[in-house]
Amino acid sequence: MPKARVLRHADWKAIQTAQGAPQLFNLAIAPYEKADLASIEAAKLAELHKLIASEHAKENLKFPEKQAGFPH
Numbered sequence: 001m002p003k004a005r006v007l008r009h010a011d012w013k014a015i016q017t018a019q020g021a022p023q024l025f026n027l028a029i030a031p032y033e034k035a036d037l038a039s040i041e042a043a044k045l046a047e048l049h050k051l052i053a054s055e056h057a058k059e060n061l062k063f064p065e066k067q068a069g070f071p072h
Contacts, residue, residue, distance in 0.1 A: 012024065014051075016052055
């Protein structure tokens with residue numbers, strides 16, 4: 001896993017690191033990220049972590065060696 005993955009979704013920002021606890025911020029309430037809501041907003045954190053995993057899966061796409069319509 002890279003050192004950190006960050007996702008911004010609407011007013012929410014989730015930070016997931018290889019080391020340390022995940023962090024969650026509501027930027028509408030605390031734009032300077034001083035109030036970590038990860039322990040209070042567990043459901044929102046889980047939702048954003050699913051989105052992070054989904055985006056990460058897109059990064060690991062494997063394309064077939066031969067694609068129809070493209071030069072080989």
